[in-house]
Amino acid sequence: MRTARVGLRLAPAQRRRCFGLLVAAGDVWACVLDMNRWRRQRGLPAIVGYQALCRELSAAGPGTFGDLDTTGARSVLRRYSDAWFAAAKRRTGGDVSARFPRRKRRLMPVRYYHGTFTLTGRHLRLPVARGRPPLWVRLDRDPPYPAEQVRSVTLLNEGARLFVEVTAEVPVATYPPGHEPDPERVAGVDLGVIHPYAVAGPGGEGLLVSGRALRAEAHLHLKDAKYRRRAVARRAPRPGQAGSRRWRKYRARQRKLEARHKRRIKQAQHEAAKQVIEWAVTRRIGTLRVGDPRGVLELKAGRRHNQRLRDWRPGYLIRCLKDKAEQAGIRLELVDERGSSSTCPVCGRRVPKPVGRRFRCMHCGFSGHRDLVGGANIARRGPGDTITTDTDTEDRFPVVITHRRAGRHLPGAGPARRDPRRRPHHGTAHRSPGRPRPAPPPPAGSRSPTARINQHGHHTTNVD
Ligand SMILES: [Zn+2]
Numbered sequence: 342m343r344t345a346r347v348g349l350r351l352a353p354a355q356r357r358r359c360f361g362l363l364v365a366a367g368d369v370w371a372c373v374l375d376m377n378r379w380r381r382q383r384g385l386p387a388i389v390g391y392q393a394l395c396r397e398l399s400a401a402g403p404g405t406f407g408d409l410d411t412t413g414a415r416s417v418l419r420r421y422s423d424a425w426f427a428a429a430k431r432r433t434g435g436d437v438s439a440r441f442p443r444r445k446r447r448l449m450p451v452r453y454y455h456g457t458f459t460l461t462g463r464h465l466r467l468p469v470a471r472g473r474p475p476l477w478v479r480l481d482r483d484p485p486y487p488a489e490q491v492r493s494v495t496l497l498n499e500g501a502r503l504f505v506e507v508t509a510e511v512p513v514a515t516y517p518p519g520h521e522p523d524p525e526r527v528a529g530v531d532l533g534v535i536h537p538y539a540v541a542g543p544g545g546e547g548l549l550v551s552g553r554a555l556r557a558e559a560h561l562h563l564k565d566a567k568y569r570r571r572a573v574a575r576r577a578p579r580p581g582q583a584g585s586r587r588w589r590k591y592r593a594r595q596r597k598l599e600a601r602h603k604r605r606i607k608q609a610q611h612e613a614a615k616q617v618i619e620w621a622v623t624r625r626i627g628t629l630r631v632g633d634p635r636g637v638l639e640l641k642a643g644r645r646h647n648q649r650l651r652d653w654r655p656g657y658l659i660r661c662l663k664d665k666a667e668q669a670g671i672r673l674e675l676v677d678e679r680g681s682s683s684t685c686p687v688c689g690r691r692v693p694k695p696v697g698r699r700f701r702c703m704h705c706g707f708s709g710h711r712d713l714v715g716g717a718n719i720a721r722r723g724p725g726d727t728i729t730t731d732t733d734t735e736d737r738f739p740v741v742i743t744h745r746r747a748g749r750h751l752p753g754a755g756p757a758r759r760d761p762r763r764r765p766h767h768g769t770a771h772r773s774p775g776r777p778r779p780a781p782p783p784p785a786g787s788r789s790p791t792a793r794i795n796q797h798g799h800h801t802t803n804v805d
Contacts, residue, residue, distance in 0.1 A: 342492070343664060344508045348481040351503065358408060358476055359503050362467070362496060365409035366449035369398075369417040374445060389425045394418040409451065410470045416452040450497035460488050465505065467496065478505075486511060500600035501593060513670050522627035522671050529720025530617070530631040530662070531681065531712050532655050535698070537613045537747055538662070539712030540620065540629075541720050547713045547739025548620045550613045554748035555606060557760075559652035561753075562602040565762045569595065609748030610654070614661035616745045618669050629666055631659060632678025632719040676722045682715040686738050713739050 351359065373394065377387040388394055398414055406414055424442045431439035459466040463480040484491065486509035495506040516522075528542035534556060540548040573591045578584040584592070621629060634655050659675070666673045683694045685702040686709070692702050700711040717738050746754070753760030 342508055343486070343511045343668065344506050345485050346504050346506050347484055349503045349505060350479045350481050355476070355478055356503065358469075359467075359478065359496060360448070360498070361408050362413065362451055362469075363448040363498055365406040366413065366417045366451045367445070367447050368406055369409070369414045370421065370442075370449050371445045372401075373418065373421050374443060387425075389422055391415075391419055391422040394422060406470070408469045408473050408476070410468045412453060412457045412468055413451040416454075417449055419452075420449075448498055450495050452493055452495040454493045455491070458494055460484070460491055460494070460507075465494065467494075480505065484509075499604070500596040502597075502600065511668055513668060516670070520625065522622065522669070523625050524627035524672055526624070526626045527628045527630055527720050528621060528624075528626045529716040529718065529722075530629055531678070531715030531719055532632060532634055532653075532658050533712050533715070534649060534653050536712045537610065537658055538617045539710070539716045540617055541713050541716030541739050542621070542624055542626055544624075545738065545740045546624060547710075547716065547742045548617065549710070549712065549742055549744050550616055551744065551746045552609075552613065552748070554746060554751045554754040555609050555613075556652070557753065558602070558605055558609070558748065558751050561760060561762045562598070563648070566595070566598070569598075605748070605751055606652075606654075607657075609751060610658055611661055612749075613745075613747035614658070614665050616747070617662060618665045618671065620743060620745075621666075621671055622669055626671065628672045628674060629662065630674045630676055630719050630722065631662065632681050632715060632722075633659065633675040634678050636677070636679070676719060678715070678719060681718040681722070682711060684714075684718050686714055686717040686721075707738075709738055710742070713742070 349359070373388075376397070377389075380387055388397060395415055395418060398411070398418060421442055428439045428441045453468060457468045463483060465478050465480060467476045467478065469476050484507045486507065490509040490511060491507055492510055493508045495508070497504055497506065526543050528540050531539040531541075533539060533552075535552060536549050537552040537555065538548070538550045540550075542548070569591075573588070576585060576588050576591070578588060617629075663673050680691070682700075683692055684690070685692055685700075685705060685707055687707040688702060688705040690702070690704045692700070692704070695701065695711050698711050699708060700714045701708045748754055751760075753763055
């Protein structure tokens with residue numbers, strides 16, 4: 342199952358109706374929460390099963406939830422029921438932090454399953470309650486899956502924008518004989534902040550996907566948000582007070598920027614994962630062994646480092662990679678990554694964690710890229726923490742390294758598009774050339790072309 346998010350092109354009336362559907366779904370959600378609270382107060386058991394909730398819904402009768410039809414309303418019930426049982430399962434497993442659904446939301450995504458909607462090209466008909474005019478919406482691009490593979494569509498919003506998520510059952514890729522991934526060919530994947538994926542493959546080949554653009558995006562967004570917050574802090578409504586119109590505008594803007602930031606990061610992480618899979622497929626790698634760093638995240642590391650880890654989202658990186666690997670017919674194994682970046686891949690002895698990107702072993706003199714050292718060590722780790730030392734390891738450390746960049750679409754990643762959030766970092770510092778700016782117009786009366794060149798002849802380019 343694969344999911345793609347597609348934007349919508351809507352006329353104002355369609356937009357209103359779509360938001361109406363989301364609001365109605367939010368009402369269904371709120372009704373379920375209220376009903377169960379009411380029942381709890383009277384000592385009655387909560388209704389949580391999907392079938393039982395559907396019975397309650399049909400008892401409410403038609404027309405209770407505006408445009409929303411039964412199938413849409415049922416998708417909200419399904420969501421509630423799934424969330425409730427997932428929390429119950431975690432709680433019986435001993436996780437007391439798991440919570441049952443209890444928060445109301447004004448807008449709730451609505452999912453429509455196969456057979457209830459019509460998708461022809463870019464036109465999508467969403468089912469609506471009986472007696473309402475049909476609702477056709479237009480997608481802003483062709484869905485990436487053939488229409489007959491689409492299993493469900495989900496209408497949702499992000500800030501003030503509407504999207505549909507198209508979920509399809511995509512068959513596993515097929516290869517011509519002799520080109521299919523070979524499960525015996527193993528590559529180790531090290532997840533990192535600077536390099537979201539560092540892959541050490543067989544035959545001395547490696548791949549480094551750079552995440553510097555991603556990190557810059559996270560950093561700029563955080564800084565930008567901080568400035569904005571500071572600028573409007575004194576307009577914030579006090580508790581119990583209604584916000585001013587200006588405050589509401591600020592909040593809408595903030596939500597929009599937040600949503601855009603999330604979209605950018607997600608897109609870049611997907612691109613990074615795609616590059617790994619493409620690289621692996623051309624090298625017939627059938628097993629990707631990924632070091633799972635999530636155990637490390639439980640540790641408290643201070644507020645700066647915590648923020649860094651939140652931006653990193655290794656769980657999402659693993660999920661992306663797993664989805665794409667499955668589709669390409671590549672097996673993905675998670676192994677413990679502890680110590681993988683501080684062990685020498687040649688002599689196997691522990692080395693203090695390197696400060697820069699370069700790993701150096703003081704025992705045998707080996708030196709190589711730090712993230713690829715992690716990948717190479719992970720590739721040799723079995724699932725059950727067993728370390729296989731079969732062939733000579735020197736052959737395994739990547740010497741041919743492919744470099745790829747994630748997030749090339751991000752503003753500021755290329756010289757063509759400067760990120761408007763970035764402030765001139767040299768400023769008026771001593772002896773700094775300052776921000777790049779066009780040459781001033783020639784002084785009046787001057788006719789010589791040479792006068793234009795020298796004044797600001799030095800051209801600063803922003804690299805990295
Ligand atoms: Zn060594």
